[in-house]
Every structure is written in C-alpha cells, then in structure tokens.
Amino acid sequence: MKLGIPRALLYYRYDVLWETFFKELGIETVLSPKTDKNIMDRGAFYSIDEACLSSKLYLGHVDSLIGKCDAIFIPRIATFQNDGVLCTRFEGLYDIVCNTFREQNLRFIPLNVDEQQKISEEKGYINLGIELGFSKREAKRAYQCGLKAHLKAQKEKQLLQENALKQPDAVKILVVAHAYNLYDEYIGVPVVEKLKELGALAIFADHLDPAIARSKYTEICKDVPWIMSRELLGSIAYYHDQIDGIILMTAFPCGPDSMLNEMIIRRIKDLPILNLLQDSQDGNAGVDTRLESFVDIIRFRKGDFL
Template identity: 40%
Template structure:
C-alpha cells in the first residue's frame, strides 16, 4: 500500500521533537495526521490496551495510536535508546515501535520508525536519512527535508526560551513546572495544572523550555551518575531557575521509576523555595490537585509577604 498519510500520536516525545517529525514528513510530500488532544476517552482506550503496571503517559500514548487507526496509512513510532553513554532514555522508548506493533497486532497498522542509540554512535540526521531513503525519496530530497525540519524545530524552541526569559523579567508570581515534556504539556495531565495556575493570575514556566545544553551541564553539579537524559535536563533546568522563580511544582505520572528516584533527591536538596510534588494517575478530575495548588500558592504569598521569619 502506498503511503500518503502518516500518523503521529500526540503523546510521549512529540512534545520534544514533534515539529521536526511533522515538518520532515510534510517536506517529503506526505500529509501528517496528528491525533487530537488528550481527554478521558483517549486515556480509557489506552487503559484497555495496556497492562496495569504501565505508566500513565504510555497508556495515553496507546490511546492516541488507536485514534489514528483508519485515519492514516502508517504511524510514526521512533525508537530512542539515548544520545550519550551517560544520557539514556527510559526503556519504553528503547522498545516503543516493537511494543506498538505487538499491541496492535492484527489491525494491519504499518509502523514507520527511526532508531538511534548511544552505543551505535548513531546521529539523528543519519537515521532520518535512512528513513527517507526507505520511503523511496532521493538523498537530496531527504537531506533538504531534514535540514528544513530541524531548522523549524530549533526556531520554535528558541522562541519558547525567549518567551520564558521575558516572563522572568516580570513582577507576577512565577511558578516553574518541572517534569517530562509529555507530562507537562499533555492536555489531560500537566496542561490542566498550567491552566489552573494561569486562571489564578500566575506566570508559568517549564523546565523543558530551558536551553538543553546548559541544563545538561548544570545537572552534573547535582548528580554525576543519573542515567536518564530527560531527568537530567529537568534537574539542570531547576538548578538554573530555582533562584529566579517563586515556587516549583514537580509533576510526575504514576508509576515512573526515574521520577520516583530523582524527585525524591530534588525534594531533599532544593532549599529556600517552596516545592510541591504532584503525582498524577488515571483517576477522574483535578479537584484535589486544584486544592493542593491553592494551598501551595498561599504558602508562597505568605513567604513573599514576610512570613516564616523572612
């Protein structure tokens, strides 16, 4: 079957590299079909497909994959092992296309993927070149498509970084949301937390909108042995911004092993600033979360007013 429409599930690393993916395929002449925003129905679909012990973001991701069935000719599910020997990805990413293919066996779902691992010394451009050539495009076409997509991705990221810089110059209460991009920005997870804070009149910043190179370097002051690159970037961003914001909300999705370890370390080592830790699961509604956020903001405002001996 000839491929014309390529589906991109709105989950996991789309919140980091999604612009690159979408632009790459469109530059090659394909139509990109991105699944809709996360909601309870998508989560319920994912829950039916996953085992109970699966983390919430992966359940949401499976729901997005299912939504794309019948709407595209193939689904893009990249495999990411890591970029450097000390900076690896969660095992979900190392097996993602295999997991998706196995879970949706019998649906005739075609999987497109790229695969890069630190131990192969594989570069991002190389794996996208290989994918484009497998799709029947010329080397010149693929290289141009990748370069344009990469430029668009980097331009978008720099714009987010610049926006955060302006927020830091403002006088409103500033709350840093710390977590994995697919938790922070998903509409059914961290996205709702950000909206609660904005409705309360506060500014929201994100750890994944901090310069990644600077964040990685700073993370080694916190830990020299932490293996997970996303947690490294998050930790380094916190270290860079903790003296510039009024409070930090650590957002994790149950049950995330790396977060369970890293967030506990952060709680123990971050001093002088209020920190709220939220662990999200598949329960309905955010009423309890909203109450905790309101109490957290009360603490921040009390401290800013001179409470607790400040």
C-alpha cells in the same frame, strides 16, 4: 501516503522537527486528537497495569489513528547522546506498539536513533526518508530543514520565557515535568490552567535550551543516567534564583521521576516544592486544592498577605 503521528511522548519534544521533515518530503500527516477520556480509556485497555500513564496514553493515541491514515510513525530513540540513556519506554516503544496492535493489520514506520550504537539522529532520519521512498540527499535536506526549524522554535520558547521572568511581582513557579506530561490535556494542561487562574506564572522546564540544561544538572546531582531527567534537573539549577517555588509533576508510576523527585526534595531546601503525582483518575478537585494551598504558601513567603 497519509502518515499518522500520535500526539504523545516524544511528539511534544520533536513536533516542529517531525512536521517540517515530513512536509519537506511532501508527506501528508495526520495528528491524533488531544487527549480525552476515550483516548485515556483505550490506552488503559491496551496497557499492562504497571505501565506509566504517559505510555498508556501513547497507546490510546495510536488507537485513535486507526482508520485515519495509511501508516503510523513510531519513533524508537534509545540514546541521542554519547553518554546517558533514555527511559526504556522510548527504546521499546516501536516493539510495544507492534505487539499491542499485531492483530489490526496496521503499518508502522519507525525512526531509529541510537547514538551509542553509531546511529546518529541525522542517520536515523536519512534511513527513515529512504524507507519512505526518497533519496539519501532528499532525506538529508528534509532533516536539515526540520532541525533548523526545531532549533529556531526552541530559541523562541526560551526567549519568551526569559521575558516573562522579568515581571517583578509575579508568583513564579517552575513546573518540572516531561513535555509530554506538561502539555497533555489530561495530565499537565489542567495544572497549568489552574496556576493561571490563581494568578501564578508557570515557568516551563522544557523552555530552557536542552543543551544548556544538560550542562547544568551536575550542580544538583552528578549521578543521573537518564538524559531527559538531567534536563529537568538542569532547569532547576538554571532557574533556581529566579523562581518562588517548584512543582514536580509526574505521571504515575514513573521510575526515573520517583527517584529524581525524592532527590530534588532532599537537595533543594530553600524553595517550596509541591510533588504532584498524576494518575488516570477522573476529576481534578484534589489537585486544585493542593495548588491553591501551594500558591498561598508562596504568597505568604513573599509577604503578599502582610
């Protein structure tokens, strides 16, 4: 069987785990291409107007896999901790995809994780392996290999970032964004590339170990229900004294981020903050100008122009 994986949403968090898990089981996978205009347009075509840009892109990525695989892997992750929730889009993703593509006669394979309903991550992967025709033992072993690779990759990312932060003169800007926005060719990559062109060092919120981030978010706000928003907040608390500014990058219209960003702007008063709302419009000229001004402001604060 050839299994399609949409390169969107939780792929950017669990890419190593998923790829290792399926490889260990001997399942061939095919990844949807990087986001382009066609994927964006197809995603918008399948979505309701109110959907966030990230979930529109997801549907575009599912569409791009049609005809290239025998089944498409769709995670349904409601919670992966005993407290806190994920954005409802992640819980509803499998049903949204099944309903949207109901006439195309596609096969979708879910991964169900809901810690609060006693379906742990490990149990979810074992169930997935069994559904794919493997024994419990084989599925458990594949999951453990995947988890090990995932944790190793996470550690390496953090270490790389810790080293980058040691550069004394660099303009260091923490980009606070969900990984699926930050690394998407359409949403985050142009922003990161522009920062590089401007000579600034982008620090990525998701490079911090999520467990450390979750242990620190209460330093900024105690009442945040969304687990991934807690991690973003925790990254600000962790990196606060090592950075020169913060970019809050959000995919329009995101409910959790709009609340979170407002709160961050009110509570973090000693660092410049740029609030970037990314939508599906073509062209990046407006964003580029705002990034240029923002980096200039930081340089003035650091005394680079004196």
